[in-house]
Amino acid sequence: MAELRFDGQTVVVTGAGGGLGRAYALFFGARGANVVVNDLGGSFKGEGKSSKAADVVVDEIKSKGGKAVGNYDSVENGEAIIETAIKNFGRIDVLINNAGILRDVSFKNMKDQDWDLIMAVHVRGAYKCARAAWPHFRKQKYGRVISTASAAGLFGSFGQCNYSAAKLALVGFTETLAKEGLKYNILCNTIAPIAASRMTQTVMPPDVLENLKPEWVVPLVAVLTHKSNSETGSIFEVGGGHIAKLRWERSKGALYKTDSSLTPGAVLSKWNEVNDFSQPEYPTGPANFMELLEEAQKLAPNKP
Numbered sequence: 001m002a003e004l005r006f007d008g009q010t011v012v013v014t015g016a017g018g019g020l021g022r023a024y025a026l027f028f029g030a031r032g033a034n035v036v037v038n039d040l041g042g043s044f045k046g047e048g049k050s051s052k053a054a055d056v057v058v059d060e061i062k063s064k065g066g067k068a069v070g071n072y073d074s075v076e077n078g079e080a081i082i083e084t085a086i087k088n089f090g091r092i093d094v095l096i097n098n099a100g101i102l103r104d105v106s107f108k109n110m111k112d113q114d115w116d117l118i119m120a121v122h123v124r125g126a127y128k129c130a131r132a133a134w135p136h137f138r139k140q141k142y143g144r145v146i147s148t149a150s151a152a153g154l155f156g157s158f159g160q161c162n163y164s165a166a167k168l169a170l171v172g173f174t175e176t177l178a179k180e181g182l183k184y185n186i187l188c189n190t191i192a193p194i195a196a197s198r199m200t201q202t203v204m205p206p207d208v209l210e211n212l213k214p215e216w217v218v219p220l221v222a223v224l225t226h227k228s229n230s231e232t233g234s235i236f237e238v239g240g241g242h243i244a245k246l247r248w249e250r251s252k253g254a255l256y257k258t259d260s261s262l263t264p265g266a267v268l269s270k271w272n273e274v275n276d277f278s279q280p281e282y283p284t285g286p287a288n289f290m291e292l293l294e295e296a297q298k299l300a301p302n303k304p
């Protein structure tokens, strides 16, 4: 199979000074892309800043013959990051929303600052970067966006209600971008990765981390951001050599008369049907309520 290449394209990777972002940046740099290596350079809790993290990765890409430029803005300043791509390379083709921080604390002890900072970096940051890239994508009728969610967002995780909320927000955000971008060939997907990085090194033992190299997340991201891709609006779990797709499952559900007989007791009388997944649907949108309403009304023969 031919090598997937990105010659002449510009890829913006946020939070590319370490961990997963660094691995993406090095890959794209080696596959012919112009890379904007964005990183604020602070701690994993979002404190401080430094240009060093991005500069080291830019030097690494350049030393191997690649093309890269650093950007040290917070993702909350997405316009400046995309402007770095336009100013230096004249275009943007791929946006990888990857920058992230943690403020883990039990819900009981959560402070507004822990909540707000997580939302600002993950949700507002991804929004600001995508918002600034969007007019370019639409104009050139081409764009690829990756958002970085997390198992914590999909399933919940003790001590991470702020992070979980932000990460699931990115799923909804990206699903909508996928729908709005489709006719402009802007394809948007979400990944929930697992990889060794400074974020995970304090919570996982070294032998586990050894099997979770960030480099093993990169190939999926390359496939989803390549011009040959047609996948959009999807969610993938990826890490440690495993890639799987996630989707919604809806039970067939119960149908109730839409009249005064729809009481809490009536709900309970068909509770098993509500929870019965033996005839599942895999929806990509809300239930067809007009159809369901008609069916429900058929159950209420006394209605005019």
Ligand code: NAD
Pocket (backbone or CB within 6 Å): 014, 015, 016, 017, 018, 019, 020, 021, 038, 039, 040, 041, 042, 043, 044, 046, 053, 073, 074, 075, 076, 097, 098, 099, 100, 101, 121, 125, 148, 149, 150, 151, 192, 193, 194, 195, 196, 197, 198, 199, 200
């Ligand atoms: P990491 O800490 O190594 O990388 C995150 C990078 O983002 C850092 O270099 C940091 O300086 C940068 N950053 C933080 N705030 C920023 C801001 N405001 N503006 C610009 N850059 C900023 O961690 P990682 O594990 O490589 O995480 C990458 C992404 O993957 C994050 O969004 C994280 O939430 C997500 N994620 C990681 C895992 C995992 O197992 N490592 C699991 C699920 C999700």
